[in-house]
Amino acid sequence: MDSSTTTFPPSELLELWFIGQHETSRATPNGPSQTLRDAQDVGYDMLTTPITTASFQARVATQVEEHLQKLSSATSPDAVPVPLISPFSPKDTELTPNDSNSALVAVSSPWIDLGSTDPLIANVSLQVFNLEIAYAAFCGIQHVMLHGPLPGSNTVLYARAVSEALGMGPYIQLHILLPMVGELEQESGDGTHLAELAREQDVSLPEEDDLSEDDFSSWDTWDTLRTVCDYDSRLSIALEIPRQLPNKQVQSRWYSEPVRSMIFPHTSFLRNAKGFPVLHKSHQQYLTQFMRLRQTPWILLADVDPIVPRTESPAPEPTPAEAANLVQKDPVPHLRYLRHLQQTQPPRAPIERFGQGYQDYMQSPLQPLSDNLESITYEVFEKDPIKYDWYERAVALALKDLSAKVGGKREIIVAVVGAGRGPLVSKALLASRSSGVKVKCWAVEKNQNAYVHLQRRNVTDRLWDNKVTIVKTDMRAWKGPVVDGNVEKVDILVSELLGSFADNELSPECLDGVQHVLNPEHGVNIPQSYSAHMTPISTPRLYHDLLSRGGTEKWEIPYVVMFQQFDFLSLQHDKDENPLADVQDAWVFSHPAPTVILDQAEARRGGSAENGGAGGAVGGDGSNEHNSRSCKVKFTIQNHGVCHGLAGYFESVLYASESGEKVELSTNPVTMEAKSCDMISWFPIFFPLKTPIHLPDNAELEVSMWRQTDDRKVWYEWVVEAFVRLNGRKQRVAMSELHSSRKNGCLM
């Protein structure tokens, strides 16, 4: 049971879509505030606006051209001072400080080239950029959109300028305008682009030396930017959605990144049969995916549905013919279409509804053995539409098998250990009813509060009918069911002790501790076995979240988290050639454990010389060493990317009947649909990496992982190594620290 989810999920919120309008060359003759009001009148929530005017652009271009002329006639180029861009005059900008500026996204001049390999152009661009950012901040504007670096320019130089700008004010947020692949589709601005004035430079890096272009090139640029800016939360992406969406891998990569706004240029729209603008099905799906994020991006319509200034004097009353024409000529058909999409979003899956508010929220797993759960937590888990039904099916199958073994001579003894508020007791009784096999039922619970509830339910619940024996004890201390004064053995021991990574809430230790009550000949555990699984992921969001926390222990903890904004790095393909995560097995636990193993463990407790004084782990005497595990697994990374950690899952066989029927649970994305679709009880687990690992195409990732144990607790350790094959030789490109949750281990 995922005991970390201790509060009730909030009810589903109405989806709010913030939609704005972006104009590549906006004119705001009446000032941006008036244009914003005009836009809001027709239904927009926000607007982009340039920071400076065309006349400012012309002034700068002239200064650069004059400088170049001076240079050409100078004896030494070093003796010509750089042109200085003087501060704005009123005709350089139409922005003013204004309350309504919170609904404006200011756009930095698209005609500068911060990463220019010509130092002159880079210098002048930086002057313009700094003037603009400082002025926007002065005007109380929080959001500034900035064109990404030009192809072939120096991205690190560009990134440094951005990093510096983020330091200019604590509130300013920068949205870097980037295409998903290739180049931007929206119109480029008018006037002289400074890059056109760049001189041929003696660049130390020849041009063919650039990173090879591929579908991830634009993402590479972003990766450089955010790395130089140390994952600053005020740096995000304005992602332009192209006419043709790139492949799923590129889509999911961008989805995992902090996209603050999605830009839809006119090229991204199709026309339907009636001539209205619509989005392609794939675009709609991609948009829906984004609009379900905890922080939804803004939607910006670019160069469509322009804002028409209201004329000062009211228009004359239209003639009936004119009025009819006006109705037909919707001034904002693209906006109207998006509002329509907003209202017709498909319903969410159960796990999404359940997890609402928990997306990408990292929780430290609780201490299941030392903490008592609250009733509301139980209630949440009991709502799972799948899990308890599967338990009922498993118990029914086991009852049939056992009934055949004991020849139907006696009632089957079923014990639910860790009964909580009793849902598994009910399911066992229902299984008895449906299978026709009679049972005697015990419920064992250590939580004294739940114990009250169980006793009351035994009296009030018709199904229970006062026939369940309730025992208040830690299951490990239970002597077993007493029938007619004799201690009997349990035939079926039912428990729900699994954590997000199968064994991480000490199910193995608890079930070992109660195994003495189980019938040694034919006793059955439900679940019979469970296994841990994992896969490497890219999750800038969680990495940034951890980075912003204090201390260093944060990197050494596995977190329970409902992943949302992340990307699988190692892929396989399903039978329909759709990409699917490559999730690999870590290890497995089966119950009951062989008696000799538990006997040896018991003998080691206390560390007598005969039974070995030095266990596998330091300081312990090894009584739990049989529950330690380790694995080394290997993943292939198809597309280059950055690994921030490992996502962990579990699978469990509740019961495999002698007739071959299997009842299973799974959170493993590869098998969950087939094994336990729509189950909501568990979120996955996240093993973070302190230092993100850059992986080139076809890199090989090797994960070493341990479940460690001493006599007091259980913890995990993990190391990740990355390799490439260069001319057939395997070579290391990265190696993580040894991460260990020892200090935050699970107490036994």
Next chain:
Amino acid sequence: MDSSTTTFPPSELLELWFIGQHETSRATPNGPSQTLRDAQDVGYDMLTTPITTASFQARVATQVEEHLQKLSSATSPDAVPVPLISPFSPKDTELTPNDSNSALVAVSSPWIDLGSTDPLIANVSLQVFNLEIAYAAFCGIQHVMLHGPLPGSNTVLYARAVSEALGMGPYIQLHILLPMVGELEQESGDGTHLAELAREQDVSLPEEDDLSEDDFSSWDTWDTLRTVCDYDSRLSIALEIPRQLPNKQVQSRWYSEPVRSMIFPHTSFLRNAKGFPVLHKSHQQYLTQFMRLRQTPWILLADVDPIVPRTESPAPEPTPAEAANLVQKDPVPHLRYLRHLQQTQPPRAPIERFGQGYQDYMQSPLQPLSDNLESITYEVFEKDPIKYDWYERAVALALKDLSAKVGGKREIIVAVVGAGRGPLVSKALLASRSSGVKVKCWAVEKNQNAYVHLQRRNVTDRLWDNKVTIVKTDMRAWKGPVVDGNVEKVDILVSELLGSFADNELSPECLDGVQHVLNPEHGVNIPQSYSAHMTPISTPRLYHDLLSRGGTEKWEIPYVVMFQQFDFLSLQHDKDENPLADVQDAWVFSHPAPTVILDQAEARRGGSAENGGAGGAVGGDGSNEHNSRSCKVKFTIQNHGVCHGLAGYFESVLYASESGEKVELSTNPVTMEAKSCDMISWFPIFFPLKTPIHLPDNAELEVSMWRQTDDRKVWYEWVVEAFVRLNGRKQRVAMSELHSSRKNGCLM
């Protein structure tokens, strides 16, 4: 001037060599303490000794074999408990707690296999290892030598065991026995090696998947170990020196690592003409290199000159013939040879003598403009055997050129700015004497304490003869030399303001500030120009040193350091095909600066609108922007390795005469021998990387570096990116943070 070297270097220490004896299968019938006494009697300083006995080894092997038999007859392998190794009995070990144990290196059993892919063997090996380490620690032994992982075994698994062992006690130090290349040459032990008992395993990684073997494979193993152990200072190397030394690159790689002991097996010795054991010239040189480290490794002779137990009763008086034979039969010829080497070590170079005690010691550069130097610091710098002579040569050349220009009509005005205790004044006067060109000399100094000294020297120094005008002022505030009541201009402005990275102690800013006193037609600066240079290095020692310090700012500071235990990662070859660092140019400064540049800078001070209010850097008005610099340089890494940062150097042209003669200074290892051999005044600079970067063979490293400035200070920023070419495509494998020394910048 490298103002960070503020204390006088200690006098050269006598070299102490600690030499011990190592026996692959040592028997200590009278106990290790007695054997140690026997060894010390013949001249050894120390001894290795096994922790456990052959009988213990036999017991463990038997237990494993019995377990394997049980397994072969068991129905399920899971139902056979692992064999438990019970604690030592007296016959398992000859070690006891003893004061003399400090001169013992305990050797962990070489027959275990901690990295075995057979879980049984790995488990039993870990039990043995933990018992041994714990017992050695109990006995007060500080140093334990441990055989490195077996070829083909799981190095990460091995590393985890080592990491755990380091946590067993705060004093225990582990020396990992590793060959320089290939496999160990010393004899392997007797008895059953547990690896021989390993079963074929379903290993998830097929064997051909191992890192490809090359000359760096043994180093790769070490790199994995120390990375998993997070550069623990208690983890070091016992390096076996082979008969044939590997190439220089492999030699220098090991030299950069924490080698705690050098093991010389009998194969590493040759026989000279008289039949005595000697080391090859190359071995001698490599040994000498190591013995000059600040912390010298121990020398262990392996399986030669065995320790002969003294017989209890004194031997009978030898006959004369026997005595002669005894003299001939030296029992420890190898030891004697090494003692001979110790006494005949070659003398050290001046920079080594000067830097004794400073090797790999990181100093933060001082604030040259706000701190006053102490006399002893000046004294140290004045001892440089090259620098001041080169200044004299430069001034003499300039005097000749200028004398020709002014037609010998008047005395040449020489000003030494930042005169300190006056060494450059003396050199200027000597240059005048040698060139026959008459001078009038000014000495400008801001340090009031040095000012007293200068005045006194003017009276007492015969050369000065009261003819030097001493001015107490910051050079930037000096109005210029006053001759007959008129302010004249300076013909030659001499300064020594260079730092380890050329401009890092604000030479550009100071010389700009004093340029107004220089004759605008023909005034000469000495130095005329200076440039910064850099190259990537591997330096585990400095990385570990920084890692062990608190805070995070430590990664953002360039340190002045005399590199010793480090390795150049990017190599070129000199004309004799010897490897040589590839050191690349960052940027250059020349003086005097063009007047228009300084005029613009002056105009920007105060930020009036006409001259541009927004400088290149945030918050400043740009009056020093002309002294900002940036570069992007590229290095090729030939052999895979780990980059911990950049080593920085400088070159300077003191004066290039009109006849083509050039006087230059250099700390750049590529040019220093030709330009200013034996100069001692500067140590290099180190730009650290927060996260070490793993580089595969033929990786490309791109360094972006900036000299940043606002109106108050100067600082550096650096970013490092690593790429590989995969199938002809350039791909990123690593990118560092943006490092910035802004918070620790040099105040103007």
